[in-house]
Amino acid sequence: MLADALTIVLTGTGMLFFFAGTAGIIRFPDTLSRLHALTKADNVGLGLLILGLAFQAPDLLTLGKLALVWALALVAAGTTAQLVARSAWQSGEQSAERSADAHDPAESTLRGDP
Amino acid sequence: MSGGLTFDSSRIGRAARRGVPLAVIWLVLAGGGGEALVVGAIIVPLATWLSLFLLPGGVPLRFGPLAALFPRFVWQSLIGGIDVARRAFHPQLPIRPGRLRIAVALPEGGRVALGGELSLMPGTLAAGCDGDHLLVHVLDLDHDIEAAVREEERRVRGTINRARTSGGVT
Secondary structure (H helix, E strand, O other): OHHHHHHHHHHHHHHHHHHHHHHHHHHOOOHHHHHHHHHHHHHHHHHHHHHHHHOOOOOHHHHHHHHHHHHHHHHHHHHHHHHHHHHHHHHHHHHHHHOOOOOOHHHHHHHHOO | OOOOOOOOHHHHHHHHHHHHHHHHHHHHHHOOOHHHHHHHHHHHHHHHHHHHHHOOOOOOEOHHHHHHHHHHHHHHHHHHHHHHHHHHHOOOOOOEOEEEEEEOOOOHHHHHHHHHHHHHOOOEEEEEEEOOEEEEEEOEOOOOHHHHHHHHHHHHHOOEOOOOOOOOOO
């Protein structure tokens, strides 16, 4: 009973963080800022989700699988976030060289389609 | 397969350092049943060989000190998530994004570890390195980011395996 309550609270809170990550993608002005929302909020969301599900795990093996999912997703997200960030950083520098205008044309078009 | 027939103790040690974690992962994935063990007995050595083939240099981090950093890392990433969620939901969208280049005196593996850590901490996102400068995107320039990065750099330095990266640390 207590385990079920903890699962509901933890997974529910986790969903809030996924929602925050999505809100950040839509509302933040440029690629790099959006990455902040994606990596950080979704990371906490996944952590809470896994923690909530852990209370439903029937045995240690399932617990281990949940921990493995969490760890692998964390490493994958951290690595891809750095790769996307590096690429966004470089294209930002190129567009800054192209024009004195502070606005990045590539990012303005991105802003147009959420 | 190059040199696969000549065994020396350092090679066996290296294979064990790669193989044991992989074996644990296999056991978690497949369970301890009979058939799973048979498949694992083939897959784990293959995966170990592939790992050594793709990354022969070894992982330049010490896992003891890294594990000691883990609770702080979990806590900081929780703060980071709450911070960015608050900003994403806030009606006025309180962000002031900017880019910083911060000189970091760490070897390659340490810079990557620091970058990964910063990306989950409040307000910072690593965008790779330029020489020995770490490229950091900041969500709110009003915070003293450089001091926070220095603090993390000091902590990460303790996890670097100096024996394998000698000369890289200044």
